[in-house]
Amino acid sequence: MNEVMTVPNGRPVAAALPAERRVGDYVVRLATPADLHGARKVMLDTFYREFGHGYVADWHHDVIDLAGTYLATPGHALLVAATVPYPGGDEQVVATAAVRAHGPRHPPHPQWLVERYPDGSTAQLFRVYVHAEHRRRGLARALVRRAVEVVTAQPRYQRLYLHTDARVPGAEAFWRSVATPVWDARDGVADRPQTIHFEIPLPGRCGPA
Template sequence: MLDTVYRDFGTGYVPHWHRDIIDLAAAYLTPVRHTLLVALDGARGEVVATAALDSRGPAHPPNPRRIAERFPSGVSAQLRRVYVRPEHRRRGLARRMVADLLAFAAADGGYRSVYLHTDPAVEGAEGLWRSLGEVVHDERADPGGGQGIVHFAIPFHAVTPSPSPTPDSTPSPIP
């Protein structure tokens, strides 16, 4: 995850934005309504992708007020940290992990909606999310461009879990 914030986002670690990356257990493993998936390269044992879900809605600020109001904490599942290493992209891994997260959110029974935001500068990210959800706000259209972030609503049925993993990596929840 840290590789992604340095390489793809160019921001490096920013405690206010990335605290969950440093304490994965507190952010995703301890709360029963949260989860973290990790895909490993079976041959090398390396993490090649991550995907997480939590019940924290987008905060205002920095997100637009209407987005925070539409996706309140507690009833909104937020997809987070859906990162795939560049050499493993375009193999369906992110879609499979998102399908598993959506199934987790639906099984919870307490979520009314699924939200995520993405940085469209990350190669392939905006296209993936546009294929799975609905743009609810594109900050690039705001005066001054906002943060340049695109906000999405993802339907619970956007993708269905795949019965078979990709040949070289399999997402699994962290125990």
């Protein structure tokens, strides 16, 4: 059923998208202010428990101001997966994904990559994290699908870009299953950055060159 959906730039856009989608015992949706505390907890838990480096201000400034970064900034979006509560219970945010309205930066990434994914027409996917207890239930894929829908609903975007750290267990295999590899910064050399760059095709838009 067609509805008017509020996309990340805060302006209503006609879209054939439901307010939320059910995925087993979970719902996937655009985040509301009520979701931000739970989303922040998922992100911080990932930094400390999964990545081992904790919160780093230069890398994670968006996590402190999720509302300003994702709910109030044109072109940005935050998506969450939450448990479907039992009667009388509360939802729990267990997974996140975020979209920002810009491409990669130089440095640290090469200039040719910045030129390939310019600001204005590129959306970038960040913060695709699933709490350890809720993995292998299709939540990451569902969040990526929802992010593609949100990005595609905005005509300005021609490409959806992301990069991942190949040292994170399961990250490379997952992204290769849903996205097109663009450049592997490792290039067979062990001491190079362990970063792989990907593009997710957008329906009706230009794809990887």
